Amino acid sequence: MSSAILMAGYNNKRTIKKYSKMVAENYGEKFIETGYKPLREFTYVENGKEIKKPVIQFVLEKLIACDRIDEIIIVGHQMLIEQCMSEFINKIEKPCKIVNQNSRIPKNIIDQFNIIPKKIKFNSLAGNIIKGYVASAAYNNRDHALFIASDSPLTSQKFIENFILIADEYKKDSAIMLPAVYIDETKDRLGRKTVKLLNDTPYQISDKNDDHGRQGFRISSLIYLNPDLFDVNSINTSYNLRKWMNPNVQLKLFRATHNLGYSNVYSKYFIKKNLSIRECENIGSAFFGGPLSLIPMDGEMSTYDYDGTEKEYRGISEMLKNEVPAEKS
Numbered sequence: 479m480s481s482a483i484l485m486a487g488y489n490n491k492r493t494i495k496k497y498s499k500m501v502a503e504n505y506g507e508k509f510i511e512t513g514y515k516p517l518r519e520f521t522y523v524e525n526g527k528e529i530k531k532p533v534i535q536f537v538l539e540k541l542i543a544c545d546r547i548d549e550i551i552i553v554g555h556q557m558l559i560e561q562c563m564s565e566f567i568n569k570i571e572k573p574c575k576i577v578n579q580n581s582r583i584p585k586n587i588i589d590q591f592n593i594i595p596k597k598i599k600f601n602s603l604a605g606n607i608i609k610g611y612v613a614s615a616a617y618n619n620r621d622h623a624l625f626i627a628s629d630s631p632l633t634s635q636k637f638i639e640n641f642i643l644i645a646d647e648y649k650k651d652s653a654i655m656l657p658a659v660y661i662d663e664t665k666d667r668l669g670r671k672t673v674k675l676l677n678d679t680p681y682q683i684s685d686k687n688d689d690h691g692r693q694g695f696r697i698s699s700l701i702y703l704n705p706d707l708f709d710v711n712s713i714n715t716s717y718n719l720r721k722w723m724n725p726n727v728q729l730k731l732f733r734a735t736h737n738l739g740y741s742n743v744y745s746k747y748f749i750k751k752n753l754s755i756r757e758c759e760n761i762g763s764a765f766f767g768g769p770l771s772l773i774p775m776d777g778e779m780s781t782y783d784y785d786g787t788e789k790e791y792r793g794i795s796e797m798l799k800n801e802v803p804a805e806k807s
Contacts, residue, residue: 479548480642480702481621482541483610486516486534486554486628487579487603511786514558516628518784518791522798533784534559535566536631537699542570543635546642547624549573553610554628577613579606587612597711604713611705622649622704630699632779632797638700644681644773645702653707653768657775658695658755660684668782668793672696674747676754681774690751698780708768716765738764 511518516534523529534552541550549572552559556578559567567574582600583593591608598604607625616623624642626633637657645655660683661672672694677683687693735743740761746753755772762770782797784790 480546481549481551481614481616481623482544482547483551483553483607483614483623483625484534484537484541484628485603485606485610485625486552486559487601487606488514488516488555507787507789510788510791514555515784515786516554517558517562520631520784520791520795520798532562533631534628535563537626537628537633538566538570540633540635540638541626542572544638544642546639547572549615551575551577551610551613552628553577553606554579575613577606577609579609581609583608584612591705591710594711597714602714603717604710607713608705608710616704620704620706622655622702625701625703627699627783629784630780630782631784631794632782633699634777634779637698637775637777637780640777641698641700641773641775642702644775648771648773649702649704651769652771653704654762654766654770655702656770656772657698657700657777657780658772659698659775659777659781661694661696661778661781662686664694666696666778666781667797668790670696674751675758676752677774678754678756679772679774683774683776692751695755695774696778696781698775698777699783700780708766708770712766735761740764 517532519530520533520536521528521530538550541547550570552567552574554576556576559576567576579601583598583605587593587608588595593608598608600609610625611617611623614623622645624638626638641657648655658675662684663672665671673696674688674690674692674694676691677693684693732744735741738761740757743753743761746757755774759770759772762772779797782790782794784794
């Protein structure tokens with residue numbers, strides 16, 4: 479059984495403005511989100527009837543239904559979540575609590591996890607991960623916990639359960655586990671490019687490769703980790719590198735991998751085209767100061783998250799109308 483920490487944080491206006499400019503300049507997309515993103519409503523069709531609900535509720539319902547999850551911790555804007563979701567949350571039979579994103583990290587926790595305050599602000603992603611983890615039973619047992627983003631409404635119950643099942647086999651040797659979701663195209667349904675890697679793991683999803691023997695992957699909305707087993711001060715840096723199509727991010731990635739002793743990563747990926755999943759695991763392990771595992775999996779729908787752009791909203795809305803009934807199985 480696992481603790482599930484649902485990440486429902488929000489950014490300030492300055493951060494949103496900066497992010498909006500970045501996606502416009504490097505991705506040609508229009509940023510439309512001005513409110514509290516986890517409460518953005520999406521519509522799906524059930525029994526011929528259109529139903530609206532907040533994006534966070536789609537994810538919550540999957541966690542409630544998962545037999546492998548025995549408690550849910552929500553980290554986000556406590557007041558807004560309670561105002562909008564209290565009736566729904568009060569009906570959840572599993573233990574469920576809300577942790578306020580703006581609460582401070584206690585001094586003993588800062589010391590325990592060797593937190594550097596300049597690198598981890600209390601309301602940053604890393605700060606929320608730590609606060610959510612400390613509020614869970616997993617913290618009391620010094621165990622791994624499942625962290626899931628609140629903005630991925632198409633992530634299925636089946637995908638969550640399959641990932642936990644596999645991750646439980648890995649956790650003796652891994653601090654961090656992520657699904658590497660196989661995508662059978664150069665781009666996904668939202669037009670986002672896949673990361674092309676050689677699959678040198680025991681988990682072979684397909685025998686279809688490109689001319690260099692590589693397959694396409696994207697990261698999903700899930701991660702399974704134990705903050706006791708790696709350097710938590712690296713979390714925010716890694717999160718800020720997720721938009722790898724941004725030239726500035728590519729430069730930062732090149733510098734980071736070079737400093738870790740992997741000076742040829744850029745060449746291996748873009749020129750030699752022979753970068754493998756195992757090599758990415760080695761780079762990630764060095765970066766986080768703890769063993770990291772990438773687990774190839776099916777489950778493309780889990781990769782579609784709503785970052786706040788008009789293109790994502792329209793694309794996910796269309797997929798919800800077509801995919802939700804099938805994803806319930």
